[in-house]
Amino acid sequence: MKLEIDQKRLLSELETLATISDAEAPAVTRIVFTPADLKARAWIIAHCEEAGLAVRQDAVGNIFARWKGADPAAPAVGTGSHIDAIPNAGKYDGVVGVLGGLEAIRALQRGGFRPKNSVELLVFATEEPTRFGIGCLGSRLLSGTLSAVAAAKLKDRDGESVDDVRRRAGFSGNLQDVKLPKGYYKAFVELHIEQGPLLERAQTSLGIVKSIAAPASLRILIEGAGGHAGGVLMADRKDALCAAAELILAVENAARSSGAVDTVATVGVCDVFPGAVNSIPSRVGMTLDIRDTALARRDGVMRVIERAAKDISAKRQVSIQSEVLNADAPTDCAPEVRVALVESCREHGFPFLEMVSRAYHDSLFMSRIVPAGMLFVPCRNGYSHRPDEYAAPEDIARGALVLAEALAKLST
Ligand SMILES: [Zn+2]
Numbered sequence: 001m002k003l004e005i006d007q008k009r010l011l012s013e014l015e016t017l018a019t020i021s022d023a024e025a026p027a028v029t030r031i032v033f034t035p036a037d038l039k040a041r042a043w044i045i046a047h048c049e050e051a052g053l054a055v056r057q058d059a060v061g062n063i064f065a066r067w068k069g070a071d072p073a074a075p076a077v078g079t080g081s082h083i084d085a086i087p088n089a090g091k092y093d094g095v096v097g098v099l100g101g102l103e104a105i106r107a108l109q110r111g112g113f114r115p116k117n118s119v120e121l122l123v124f125a126t127e128e129p130t131r132f133g134i135g136c137l138g139s140r141l142l143s144g145t146l147s148a149v150a151a152a153k154l155k156d157r158d159g160e161s162v163d164d165v166r167r168r169a170g171f172s173g174n175l176q177d178v179k180l181p182k183g184y185y186k187a188f189v190e191l192h193i194e195q196g197p198l199l200e201r202a203q204t205s206l207g208i209v210k211s212i213a214a215p216a217s218l219r220i221l222i223e224g225a226g227g228h229a230g231g232v233l234m235a236d237r238k239d240a241l242c243a244a245a246e247l248i249l250a251v252e253n254a255a256r257s258s259g260a261v262d263t264v265a266t267v268g269v270c271d272v273f274p275g276a277v278n279s280i281p282s283r284v285g286m287t288l289d290i291r292d293t294a295l296a297r298r299d300g301v302m303r304v305i306e307r308a309a310k311d312i313s314a315k316r317q318v319s320i321q322s323e324v325l326n327a328d329a330p331t332d333c334a335p336e337v338r339v340a341l342v343e344s345c346r347e348h349g350f351p352f353l354e355m356v357s358r359a360y361h362d363s364l365f366m367s368r369i370v371p372a373g374m375l376f377v378p379c380r381n382g383y384s385h386r387p388d389e390y391a392a393p394e395d396i397a398r399g400a401l402v403l404a405e406a407l408a409k410l411s412t
Contacts, residue, residue: 003111003113005104006103010393011393017083017099018095020043022034026388027088028090031084031085031131032126033131033165033168041123044083044102045063051065051106051109058178059174059175060137060171061166061171062125067108067118067120069116071116074186075184076185077187079119079121079188079190079191079407081101082094082128089385093195093385100400104191104401104407105119124139125137125138127139139366141178143365143368145365186411187340187372188337188367188372189374191374193376193391194379195384198353198355199353200382204353205352205395206353207352207375207378208374209373211293212361212363214330214360215360216289216324220285220323221319222286222319222320223240223319224237224319226274227279227280227282228280239316240272243284243313251290262291269287271284273285291330331372338354341373341406344401344405357376377395377399
């Protein structure tokens with residue numbers, strides 16, 4: 001079977017989808033369930049139907065477009081990604097995996113391939129956390145990682161719940177029914193831009209993901225005692241910001257000493273109260289984001305930070321409280337999916353890099369219920385989530401080709 005990707009068509013579809021946006025080109029803004037998002041969905045669905053795929057949508061807005069296999073009762077082989085985009089983003093994040101997945105299916109159809117297992121394109125709803133504060137809402141529900149009850153209660157900035165917003169957008173089904181039945185998929189592969197600089201640095205067009213790192217995020221509140229910056233002598237102080245400074249360095253140190261380059265930790269928010277030049281900080285609110293590819297190592301780093309917090313609290317007589325906001329487990333990609341991707345690359349003589357996904361994706365949650373893997377293509381300077389995000393047409397087409405062949409191997 002000789003497969004050919006219609007690079008010109010794929011690129012023109014990418015450009016067209018980018019125009020369905022709430023930001024001025026080249027920026028793309030497509031927040032879930034806004035008119036732009038609904039228009040983009042309708043556009044995708046029309047293209048899937050044109051390719052002869054049977055389309056359905058679930059109660060949270062995940063789109064499934066199925067190419068029926070010779071054995072329709074067998075578990076399907078899935079591919080796909082997302083089309084929602086954060087404010088002022090680019091046109092490739094997620095979209096490459098959706099339109100690249102669609103083109104991969106069309107290439108298989110043109111090549112005369114007849115899948116045994118159905119091949120299904122998935123467009124995940126609400127991958128970006130922009131509207132409801134949590135990433136990958138669609139795939140969390142599909143995989144049962146998040147309960148329907150918890151999801152329904154999530155609210156957007158205007159205080160509207162997921163339930164209200166989705167119903168108004170026409171998704172009236174029961175959130176309980178979003179979770180996929182056991183054995184629904186045989187395998188899942190997601191094509192995505194790397195969102196980092198490694199492939200470009202290695203001058204390699206393809207990255208086969210070994211594992212997907214996942215974050216734990218915490219909110220930390222430090223309370224000391226305020227006072228006049230002139231009146232309170234140093235020996236009498238319980239300065240919350242000085243405690244925060246020590247804790248931030250302890251966080252950095254804990255991540256650096258984990259023994260693995262894959263451990264990263266960041267304090268990205270530090271709110272100081274009362275925030276006046278002549279007032280001793282009495283309270284500091286911070287956030288902590290720790291990511292790793294190994295759960296045990298990440299938990300180990302968290303314990304080191306907790307011990308440091310206890311020591312700092314005792315030494316400085318301030319209270320330090322932390323609350324875990326979210327802690328998803330990292331995952332290793334499935335060997336069978338990696339093998340299918342590696343073999344596809346080798347058959348063409350395409351060089352590839354085996355790598356870690358530093359950002360998390362819907363595949364992280366899909367991996368809880370199905371053998372899942374990811375294929376990366378480079379993006380210029382590693383830039384993503386910004387208007388100058390760019391992936392070269394040849395790289396996207398090569399990714400779609402390798403994806404098509406992997407889908408063929410997995411659905412035979
Ligand atoms: Zn993405």
